Each structure stands twice: as structure tokens, then as C-alpha cells.
Amino acid sequence: MGDASEPRSGCPINAAVEVFGDRWSLLILRDIIFGGRRYFRELQANSMEGIASNILADRLKRLVDAGLLTREDARPGQRARYSLTEPAIQLVPVFAQLGSWGIRHRPADAELRAGAELLEQGGPTLWQEMMDELRRAHLGSDISPRSPERARDA
Template sequence: MEHRSGCPINLSLEVFGDKWSLVVIRDMMFGNRRHFNVLLANSDEGIASNVLANRLQRLVELGMITREPDPSHKQKVLYSLAEPAIQLVPVLAHLGAWGRRHLPVSRELSVRAELLERGGPEFWDRFMDELREQHRGIPRPEGTASAFDELREAYEEAYEAERVGT
């Protein structure tokens, strides 16, 4: 692949500058969505199946995610975050914090960004260790509280509060 320049921002945008790549990584990261049909059916933004297939293929080619046969189902494929994608946690935390400050976000969809912002680098490191365990099979430090569970619980509480109108 030929690049327009060696600028790190430009090169990063060549990887993530389209509308969907970071959204797919976000859904794999925060929703633990690892199958095509789960990514498609649970897309808050309504990604089209051909676009999802294209982005997954592109992210695999770029080394951001891996694609392996699912050991639990012969006809399914399991997508996993590769280390470069896992290291996007701080970037996504900063993007979410910026979005919360400057854009009309919903409470339930911004609560994880708030938790990431409040938790800071220590929380991000715990979350990345947990993602390495979930996606790469690398055990996280023993006795470490689950960042994934904290994020999920915060989202579920905000979702329920929004649903019942409190």
C-alpha cells in the first residue's frame, strides 16, 4: 500500500479514517461482539452487511483484527482484536471524552466513555489486559477486577434508567 506521506496522523487516518472501522473495533471491544451476524444485528448505527464484510476484511488485512474458525461452531468465524487494536483503548477513551463534551450524546451510550475518562490510564490498562485475555488468550494479572464488567454494568444501569425515564 502506498502512503501519501509519513505523517503519523495521516497514516493513522489511512487506517481508521472511514466511517466504520473504529465503530467495528468499538463493538468488538466494548460489546465483545466477535461474529459477523452479531456485529451486524447489534449495530446501533445500522451498518450494511456488505460494508461490515468490507471493513472486517480490511481490518484483518491491516493486522487490527484476526479471523479464525470458531472452535464452537464449524461454520462460523471468530474475529478477535489484535494488539494494535487493543492499544486503541486510550484513543477511544479520548474520543469518547471529547464527544461527551462537544456533541449531543445520549446518556446510555456515553456512560462507558465517562467511566473510561474517570478511570484514566490505570483503568485503560486493566481493560486492555482484559481484552488481551478475551481476544488473545493472554491471562490477565490474578485478582484484577473486571473492567469489562464495570463498563457493562454502567451501560446496563444507564440503559435501564433511560428506559424507565428516570
């Protein structure tokens, strides 16, 4: 994935792909965003694609290092919980668009296809509602970073 602070080129698409563009990182973010999974064992046990534990550990570390996840330090005997950051939450529209492309051009499971279709049909209004809910669950806030309330407080 490369060093998040120094992309290989000045291209914005390249810069984004270097941070979250490998297959496993996107699937981990998908499972946290849409599956509500926050712990290592949940992510591994419920992976539809069968992610290996060493790959999962590596990608979680990379996503934390890239600023897309935070890792709550666990006390002995407790599991570490992962939370989305604001940049990761703002990937919801990207996932919606990827799903829209996928249902048009690739075979998909009927149930999972239906979820992608609902996300597509809900459009930006649904995406914003989802992002606000993720902010409440992961950041403890329901205010969008571009909302009037946030602008007034700045």
C-alpha cells in the same frame, strides 16, 4: 483506507487514519472492544448505526488485512470468529479520548454518555485493565507487551 503498508505521506496521524480512520472501521472496532462482539452476525444485528452487510464484510476484511483483527477460519457450518490484535487493543486510550471529546462537544445518549464518562474518569489505570482483559480474551495472554515480565523474556 489505502494500502496499510504505504501511506500517502510520512505523517504519523495520516498513517493511523489510513488504517482505522473511516467511520465504519472505528465503529466495528468499538463494538468488538466494548461490546464483546466477535462474529459477523453479532456485529451487524447489534449495530446502533445500522451497518449494511456489504460494508461490514468489506471493513472486516480491511481490518484483517491491516493487522488490526484476525479471522479464525470456520469449518463448514460454523461461524468465523474475529479477534483483536495487539495494535487494535492499544486503541483503547484513543477510544477513551474520542469519547471524552464527544461528551464535551456533541449530543449523546444518556446511557452511552455515562459509559464514556466512566472510561474518562477511570483514566490510564482503567484503560490498562481493559487492555489486559482484551489480551486475555483475544490473544490468550494477560501480559502487556511493555511489562517487566515480557522484557525479561525477550
